[in-house]
Amino acid sequence: MYSFVLRRVLLALPTLLGVTLVVFATIKLVPGDPVTSLLGPAATPEARRELVARLGLDDPVPLQYLTWLRHALTGDLGVSIARQRPVTEILAAALGNTLILAAAAFALAVAGGLALGAAGAAFPGRLPGRICDALATAAVSAPQYAVALVLVALAVGRLPTGGMHDAFAPGGAGDLLAHLVLPAIAAGLVPMGLIARTARTALADLLGGDLVEHLRARGLPGRVVLAHAAHNAVPSLLTIGGLQLAYLVEGAVFVETVFSWPGVGSALFQALSQRDLPVVEAGVLVVAVCFVGVNLLVDVAHAAVDPRVRA
């Protein structure tokens, strides 16, 4: 088990390095001159030369990458052009808010997805099962931004559709929950549908398979049979669930923008519309690193419950 974890961590390192390379390359690809965008077109040649030297823009590109990487590793992701504050500061506050939203959406997706999937598998071909399958299909196809907008239109005057400034502010749990309901639904629907479909397939395969037939033939009560079947469905559910956790961070970008939830997504959207590139690149980097991290955790957890994948 330890060697598996070690191997998996070592495998993630080149990926992370590649991620930083891609992010750095997109910064370099951006058309336009960063010096002009920082100083304005009326800057004196001396001021320009001084800034070029300070930002290291006259260094060879590989050296610039190494400098940028060293800064990023020490938590220095540059300064926001629009807000003139360290990017790390802006993103650290936003990340906490995004995690709260993602956790709420994930709880919803897992609970709803398992319920829909189990019902679909329990009544195959009959009306309740079909309704659950149809709901799962609809949920999978619902784009987060479209759902978010429809929810806002439906909820006018009933639930808050924005105005959350800081999830950690002393507004109380009730206030936080009220603000959390709609964004969590919008972000959780697609993962819920995918979990439902995975759960349904896994359970249907198991219920119709040899294991359950064997357990039934031994005369075990239905409760015990179900427990054994559920245990065997865990690995595939864990994989798809973990994958959804990672994608929730992505869906949050859209959802946060519509509900003005003060997370990484809103920060990214704002930075995009202001062409505040340090924040855009740092935001993408942070989310991508989280993404790689979650996938790593999922693989390790998968290996912990299913010895077959440790090979």
Place this chain on the structure above:
Amino acid sequence: MNGTLVRRAAVLLIAAVALAAVFAPVLAPYGPAAGDLHARLLPPGSPGHPLGTDGQGRDLLSRVIWGARISLAGGALPVAAALVLGTALGVPAGLGGPRVENLIMRVLDVLYAFPAVLLAMAVASALGPGFTSTTVSLSVVLTPAVARVALTEVRRIRSADYLEAARASGAGRLAVATRQVLPVVLPVVLTYCTALVGLAIVYAAGLSFFGLGVAPPTAEWGSMLNELRPYVFSAPGVAVVPAIVIFVVSLAFTVLDGAPGRAAR
């Protein structure tokens, strides 16, 4: 309801939307930019405007029909590009030996490490807003997934007897790749790519919703959604029209293909 019946309805719907896009000049009651400032924000179901009008008095049905051109193309073009690029990377990866395979797939794995929308946003923001930029960025996002499908298929057949026979009878690498391998790999990749189109349409509209796609006043579903967003409180019925259109088209594609693309990407 019967499964095949639902699938047929989905095919019909997609065909209808595609035809509407092609024949927009004939079918749309108004031009995409023709506005009547005396008929602003009419609710859906108003006489002469079945889907209502937007904040500038433009007919929403017309804009949905005209917008289908860019929205459908915005999903289909990146998939077509990913089909070509992914096959061009996946087939050599499968046939070129372990070193080539490792090199190509490790590089593509890095792109896999990004959440799709985020990668597309980063690339599109670097290129500046516009249709080309969303198309290029989504091609980058979708290519690794297609390459993986192609590679899996090549792996399955690469030691087959008929390939050995072709090699033994003197066929070069290129001939084996194009005459023996491609005819087997392409249908599989094509099926997978068809399944990706729905997802790509949703992503493309999402990028436009973020202001990274075509500039207003060009009609496109995502940018229409963005333009109508401020009216969600004053005219909720109108503001949700593009959202529902995108959802229905997305649903039709899911019904059709079972959405394997979503699970993979």
